[in-house]
Amino acid sequence: MLEIRNLHARIADGREILKGIDLAVAAGEVHAIMGPNGSGKSTLAGVLSGRPGYEVTEGSVTYLGRDLLALGPDERARAGVFLAFQYPVEIPGVNNMYFLRAALNSVRRARGEADLDAGQFLKAVRAKLKLLEIGEDLLQRGVNVGFSGGEKKRNEIFQMAMLEPRLAILDETDSGLDIDALRMVARGINALRGPERSIVMITHYQRLLEHVVPDRVHVLSGGRIVKSGGKELALELELTGYGAYGDAA
Amino acid sequence: MSAFADLEPYVEAFKARPEAAEPAWLARRREGAIRRFSELGWPSRKQEAWRFTDLRPLQRVSFPPAAGACRASAADVSPWRYPAAGHRLVLVDGAFAPELSVIGDLPKGAWLASAAETLRRRPDLLEPALRETDTIGAQPFVALNAALFADGFVLALEPGVALDRTIEIIHLGRAAERSSQLRNLIQLGAGSRATLIETYAGEGAYWTNAVGVVAVGAGAALRHAKVQDEGAAAIHLAHNRVELGRDARYESFVLSLGARLSRHDVHARFDGEGAACGLFGATLLRGEREGTIASVVDHAAPGCVTREYFKTVASDRAHGVFLGTIGVRPQAQRTDANQLSKNLLLGRRAAIDTKPELEILADDVKCSHGATVGDLDDAALFYLESRGIPVVEARRMLIEAFAAEVIERIEDDVELRAHLGRHLARWLAGGAG
Numbered sequence: 232m233l234e235i236r237n238l239h240a241r242i243a244d245g246r247e248i249l250k251g252i253d254l255a256v257a258a259g260e261v262h263a264i265m266g267p268n269g270s271g272k273s274t275l276a277g278v279l280s281g282r283p284g285y286e287v288t289e290g291s292v293t294y295l296g297r298d299l300l301a302l303g304p305d306e307r308a309r310a311g312v313f314l315a316f317q318y319p320v321e322i323p324g325v326n327n328m329y330f331l332r333a334a335l336n337s338v339r340r341a342r343g344e345a346d347l348d349a350g351q352f353l354k355a356v357r358a359k360l361k362l363l364e365i366g367e368d369l370l371q372r373g374v375n376v377g378f379s380g381g382e383k384k385r386n387e388i389f390q391m392a393m394l395e396p397r398l399a400i401l402d403e404t405d406s407g408l409d410i411d412a413l414r415m416v417a418r419g420i421n422a423l424r425g426p427e428r429s430i431v432m433i434t435h436y437q438r439l440l441e442h443v444v445p446d447r448v449h450v451l452s453g454g455r456i457v458k459s460g461g462k463e464l465a466l467e468l469e470l471t472g473y474g475a476y477g478d479a480a
Numbered sequence: 481m482s483a484f485a486d487l488e489p490y491v492e493a494f495k496a497r498p499e500a501a502e503p504a505w506l507a508r509r510r511e512g513a514i515r516r517f518s519e520l521g522w523p524s525r526k527q528e529a530w531r532f533t534d535l536r537p538l539q540r541v542s543f544p545p546a547a548g549a550c551r552a553s554a555a556d557v558s559p560w561r562y563p564a565a566g567h568r569l570v571l572v573d574g575a576f577a578p579e580l581s582v583i584g585d586l587p588k589g590a591w592l593a594s595a596a597e598t599l600r601r602r603p604d605l606l607e608p609a610l611r612e613t614d615t616i617g618a619q620p621f622v623a624l625n626a627a628l629f630a631d632g633f634v635l636a637l638e639p640g641v642a643l644d645r646t647i648e649i650i651h652l653g654r655a656a657e658r659s660s661q662l663r664n665l666i667q668l669g670a671g672s673r674a675t676l677i678e679t680y681a682g683e684g685a686y687w688t689n690a691v692g693v694v695a696v697g698a699g700a701a702l703r704h705a706k707v708q709d710e711g712a713a714a715i716h717l718a719h720n721r722v723e724l725g726r727d728a729r730y731e732s733f734v735l736s737l738g739a740r741l742s743r744h745d746v747h748a749r750f751d752g753e754g755a756a757c758g759l760f761g762a763t764l765l766r767g768e769r770e771g772t773i774a775s776v777v778d779h780a781a782p783g784c785v786t787r788e789y790f791k792t793v794a795s796d797r798a799h800g801v802f803l804g805t806i807g808v809r810p811q812a813q814r815t816d817a818n819q820l821s822k823n824l825l826l827g828r829r830a831a832i833d834t835k836p837e838l839e840i841l842a843d844d845v846k847c848s849h850g851a852t853v854g855d856l857d858d859a860a861l862f863y864l865e866s867r868g869i870p871v872v873e874a875r876r877m878l879i880e881a882f883a884a885e886v887i888e889r890i891e892d893d894v895e896l897r898a899h900l901g902r903h904l905a906r907w908l909a910g911g912a913g
């Protein structure tokens with residue numbers, strides 16, 4: 232599904248943040264990426280989703296056999312890549328429903344599916360809202376406008392559930408969630424799991440991994456993956472911290 | 481034809497006007513007005529109010545008044561119709577088109593007719609619209625309009641008359657290298673109420689020069705919307721003068737989408753205590769278009785409220801201008817005024833000039849103003865794109881959201897909001913911002 236080879240990326244001021252990432256995620260797998268603050272996790276998610284502001288200086292990313300880095304962010308999304316933002320953006324004046332419908336129809340067209348009419352769309356929305364226990368009234372507002380931190384995170388997973396991506400990259404979707412919300416978000420993620428889909432979860436906590444059990448766990452530190460293991464690695468990290476992987480830079 | 485400042489064709493057109501059976505007072509005022517126009521000449525860019533406006537498209541060609549040779553059909557009108565309107569007056573090239581107009585039932589004490597008809601049947605009603613032809617500062621276009629106008633519309637409500645259904649005025653420009661000189665009057669007696677929407681559209685290189693004289697009496701309320709979507713080669717100049725009586729309410733929403741060169745001037749004056757004036761507008765410019773909003777609000781009475789919110793979007797090589805002055809006279813204590821100009825500059829070759837100004841001569845006032853010029857929010861754009869929305873559509877959504885914020889200010893009139901929203905969406909569908 233996803234193969235990252237020797238990926239180097241730098242930010243506008245020239246500082247290199249990713250210093251040779253190697254990572255392969257097979258179809259059907261769930262991978263967790265953990266690592267200290269500032270180690271480059273969101274940068275990796277940004278580079279994968281095509282966020283402007285990064286320059287890839289070396290390496291490659293192959294997604295379903297295609298050069299992912301050659302695609303624009305919207306093309307990546309239509310090809311089935313989804314990023315759940317660490318900090319979802321508020322967009323006043325753009326109605327949530329309207330936005331979601333535009334997104335869904337764009338993605339559906341790319342998959343060769345017909346647009347949903349208003350009735351079908353509403354039906355799909357209601358089913359997924361229920362899964363995440365989001366009130367319909369939230370959808371009448373501007374995108375993420377006036378949402379609480381937890382509501383924003385749930386809205387990301389709600390969008391993911393609507394768009395049904397092949398590859399979902401979740402950047403700290405569990406941060407700032409209460410116990411119930413965490414459970415709902417986990418339910419949303421698990422509902423997406425399947426042999427044809429892959430999930431990369433960036434997280435600081437073992438907590439989420441109890442609900443969404445990963446196949447592999449990686450430690451990203453200083454812009455490199457310094458250790459990989461099974462789900463027990465997350466537990467170990469919870470106990471020992473990142474001290475041992477500290478300054479891989 | 482000289483390169484500019486050639487006033488002669490207009491003076492000639494004035495002399496060559498067909499003999500009309502007009503009241504003597506009007507003939508006198510027209511004489512005075514054409515003299516005033518000749519004295520003033522075209523506005524110069526040395527004048528502060530015209531500094532940013534490039535009038536060359538108007539000066540390169542002369543635009544004698546349209547002779548009413550062009551006609552329009554119902555099909556020409558229908559795209560511009562406001563579905564919720566209860567009364568519709570259509571004018572084509574500056575002249576009333578009765579076959580395209582529908583005036584519904586009007587309550588007693590309400591007058592709604594073309595200016596020409598009003599002049600024939602109720603000249604007394606039109607007289608106030610021409611009282612100040614040449615005294616509102618140096619306004620050559622207002623003077624020229626007074627000299628040459630043949631038609632327009634008149635809405636006059638006696639005290640206490642409330643019109644429940646919205647009035648719609650549609651003006652279509654058709655005749656190339658001709659001008660439509662429109663003189664409009666809205667006079668609301670004490671405690672009366674109305675909503676009116678003016679729509680300007682057309683095809684070709686014509687010039688619309690509209691002057692509106694609005695008086696909102698004590699405790700009366702007027703909601704005044706305007707859609708300016710003139711043809712891409714047209715010129716649109718409009719000058720509205722608004723006087724508010726005690727406790728009067730005036731609210732205007734101006735959506736400017738068309739014309740090669742457009743300018744909307746509004747001069748509002750508070751004459752009585754406790755009145756409120758809301759001026760809102762969005763101007764969207766692409767290509768090489770040039771659009772100006774110029775507002776002057778004169779707080780001449782105490783305890784009045786002004787809310788101004790104007791937005792401009794300029795892309796390609798377009799040029800947008802906002803000039804806003806709020807003046808508070810010494811007697812206008814307890815004035816509460818704020819003015820905001822927000823602008824979206826899309827592209828390196830587009831330009832926006834914004835000049836908000838407060839002139840405060842009273843001490844017990846609450847006044848503020850602000851102006852911003854920015855680009856689309858990159859984070860928002862990326863968020864939309866990251867959901868699969870193509871970049872062109874994502875930009876369109878953000879531009880729409882930016883401009884629609886002004887439309888959202890229309891309270892308690894879902895239909896009017898939706899109508900302006902549709903015009904905005906149609907404009908956006910016509911090309912990227």
Ligand SMILES: Nc1ncnc2c1ncn2[C@@H]1O[C@H](COP(=O)(O)OP(=O)(O)OP(=O)(O)O)[C@@H](O)[C@H]1O
Binds near residue numbers: 243267270271272274
């Ligand atoms: N657009 C940017 N401009 C400036 N600095 C940036 C930018 N993006 C990332 N950085 C810097 O790169 C480094 C890595 O940031 P990144 O957000 O990838 O860390 P992270 O691992 O996601 O951290 P956290 O756990 O706190 O979310 C940080 O030092 C950050 O300040």
Ligand SMILES: [Mg+2]
Binds near residue numbers: 272
């Ligand atoms: Mg991060």
